[in-house]
Amino acid sequence: MRESWRWYGPLDRIGLQEIAQTGASGIVTALHEIPYGEVWTAEAIEARKRLVANADLGLEWAVVESLPVHERIKRGDGKLDALFANYRQSMANLAAAGVRTICYNFMPLIDWTRTRLRSPVARGGTCLRFDTVEMCALELFMLERGEAENDYPAETRLKARDWYDASSGEDRERLLAAVMAGLPGAYDRYDIPGLRAALADWTGIDAATLRRNFARFLDEVIPAAEDLGMRFCVHPDDPPRDLLGLPRIVSDADDIAFVLGHREELANGLTLCSGSLGANPANDVPAIARRFADRIHFAHLRNVAKEPDGSFEEAAHLAGDTDMVALCGVLLSEERRRRSEGRDDHEIPFRPDHGHELLSDAGRDTHPGYPLVGRMRGLAELRGVMSALSHQGTTFHG
Structure with a gap:
């Protein structure tokens, strides 16, 4: 190879x-x-x-x-x-x-799509991570995409609510930036209103x-x-x-x-x-x-x-x-x-x-x-x- x-x-x-x-x-x-x-x-x-x-x-x-x-x-x-x-x-x-x-x-x-770009790993170093609870929090409580209720089980939605309530503005910005990192290089990164508008095209x-x-x-x-x-x-x-x-x-x-x-x-x-x-x-x-x-x-x-x-x-x-x-x-x-x-x-x-x-x-x-x-x-x-x-x-x- x-x-x-x-x-x-x-x-x-x-x-x-x-x-x-x-x-x-x-x-x-x-x-x-x-x-x-x-x-x-x-x-x-x-x-x-x-x-x-x-x-x-x-x-x-x-x-x-x-x-x-x-x-x-x-x-x-x-x-x-x-x-x-x-x-x-x-x-x-x-x-x-x-x-x-x-x-x-x-x-x-x-x-x-990842929710963390530098998640700690054992013995030092970092890795990419996709956290379902954080993704659910983004969809339900940041984007306020009501249909996401059907995409996550009740337990995950409850944990996402807890994460969102405990999160700071910096935490939410970090989460959005991690998800936006998956956009193609030629595209601007979206804020929450911009992401809503982009999703509307679909x-x-x-x-x-x-x-x-x-x-x-x-x-x-x-x-x-x-x-x-x-x-x-x-x-x-x-x-x-x-x-x-x-x-x-x-x-x-x-x-x-x-x-x-x-x-x-x-x-x-x-x-x-x-x-x-x-x-x-x-x-x-x-x-x-x-x-x-x-x-x-x-x-x-x-x-x-x-x-x-x-x-x-x-x-x-x-x-x-x-x-x-x-x-x-x-x-x-x-x-x-x-x-x-x-x-x-x-x-x-x-x-x-x-x-x-x-x-x-x-x-x-x-x-x-x-x-x-x-x-x-x-x-x-x-x-x-x-x-x-x-x-x-x-x-x-x-």
Whole structure:
């Protein structure tokens, strides 16, 4: 598997020289500065590609994460021909530059959601955390979204009331800022009235409607991806549950089967994110990987520790609820199968996703969940697992 690393471009507080020292060679990045819906020009793509390669560090732009899907496409809002045409042109420009793997998501409004960005962990350091009680407090008592009564059990609502009554203005600001951190980079962060207004744009859009809009998106882009020799890979919902009254439709094996079954071309694939899928207690992540192995084009490897009320936090890569050794075995086995078929795209790029803030990570103010030392620890652990499994020379059953 190809060791890769998420890099947010020139404004990332972690530099390419530091990334090279982790041992990763594939860079996972995007043109975050380009507004959604606009074409990624050939010139802009080549400039980013040169920036990565000219560091003379053995690095290469391996995966786009993400070529974002405009919110109007997700909502099915108005005439969309120009947006689809721009998206396909960006794909063509990336393919011409030799960047052929695209990770994307179809999550409404917010890409990922956490309620704490620096939750303490044992023995020092911090992690990302999703606390169900805090999320309920935000929905019911800050946003005053009455429909949220139906989304949380009575016990959680009572605890959320207690949290809200005991919270300070600073506590509430911290909570809102953590949730807003999941907005795409090109978007302004909302205050409470602004978030209410943004959510109003989604009124009447249920899971069935969102699924139809997703199917249309696939019909518009997957034939082009197939023609261009690209690999498209949808990222699962994070977390895999409805939030803020917004539906989530890539949360479990049945959802993935719908996406991959709607367009059966090889270009229509999956980003296997073990953390996102692992936050759903019903998901057996190695089993999902086995089921869809032939369509996995990219992997995010991380772990979460779940709690009975639906809360979870980022665990060390080998210490959470998902059997990471089994999962790595599934991916390595799939790579070996592809090699046996003589495929030149047999190698699956992966990156150590998220990580605890450890040691010198403190105070660097990197993107939430993307510290240097914590992710390097994760990469080293994953590298060790994969080396050991490969050394065994066995067939990996997970």
